[in-house]
Amino acid sequence: xxxxxxxxxxxxxxxxxxxxxxCRSLDFQATTMFWYRQFPKQSLMLMATSNEGSKxxxxxxxxxxxxxxxxxxxxxxxxxxxxxHPEDSxxxxxxxxxxxxxxxxxxxxxPGTRLTVL
Amino acid sequence: GxxxxxxxxxxxxxxxxxxxxxxxxxxxxxxxxxxYKQELGKGPQLIIDIxxxxxxxxxxxxxxxxxxxxxxxxxxxxxxxPEDSAVYFCAASSLNDYKLSFGAGTTVTVRA
Numbered sequence: 001x002x003x004x005x006x007x008x009x010x011x012x013x014x015x016x017x018x019x020x021x022x023c024r025s026l027d028f029q030a031t032t033m034f035w036y037r038q039f040p041k042q043s044l045m046l047m048a049t050s051n052e053g054s055k056x057x058x059x060x061x062x063x064x065x066x067x068x069x070x071x072x073x074x075x076x077x078x079x080x081x082x083x084x085h086p087e088d089s090x091x092x093x094x095x096x097x098x099x100x101x102x103x104x105x106x107x108x109x110x111p112g113t114r115l116t117v118l
Numbered sequence: 119g120x121x122x123x124x125x126x127x128x129x130x131x132x133x134x135x136x137x138x139x140x141x142x143x144x145x146x147x148x149x150x151x152x153x154y155k156q157e158l159g160k161g162p163q164l165i166i167d168i169x170x171x172x173x174x175x176x177x178x179x180x181x182x183x184x185x186x187x188x189x190x191x192x193x194x195x196x197x198x199x200p201e202d203s204a205v206y207f208c209a210a211s212s213l214n215d216y217k218l219s220f221g222a223g224t225t226v227t228v229r230a
Binding site: 006042043044108109112 | 154160161162164167216217223
């Protein structure tokens with residue numbers, strides 16, 4: 001399967017600061033990546049779909065101005081949590097689709113980034 | 119949109135026994151059904167998947183079955199081992215929507 005990395009693996013920041021999380025595809029070019037958020041003991045919630053070279057598509061209820069996504073290359077997508085607050089503390093996970101996104105392309109997930117906002 | 123329900127929410131089995139997790143989906147257009155294993159503090163790992171043109175798929179101790187008529191699919195783990203302890207998620211996607219809809223997850227504990 002595809003290999004996905006995330007950096008950092010965990011981050012602690014003060015309320016009001018911004019945090020950038022990187023998601024990298026290590027072994028193939030990904031035109032589409034996905035960003036999920038997972039709260040403790042809950043399932044994965046899709047935040048947005050990141051498309052290389054174009055604007056991301058956000059899910060309903062996700063603030064695009066707060067969660068900035070940049071998919072500048074075929075191997076890198078970044079998620080920036082702007083003006084983070086304690087309620088943004090969560091586990092952020094990226095994934096990429098191998099074999100095309102339509103009709104059931106296999107999604108491979110990164111190891112996740114634990115964000116704690118004090 | 120797609121709604122995936124997963125049962126049970128927790129499952130405790132004796133080492134060596136089998137574990138079965140069941141999921142139902144609502145969208146008859148769904149045609150791809152992956153299963154993920156998530157260990158504490160880690161990202162989900164794809165363990166097996168099945169597409170709608172087959173009814174069963176097996177990979178060593180893990181098998182998945184699909185009943186398209188009833189719109190449900192199941193994960194079977196045989197000869198469970200302590201390292202099988204984790205949270206398991208089922209998911210579904212369709213030709214019409216690339217997004218994965220996840221079940222709520224099942225916490226599996228294998229007792230030694």
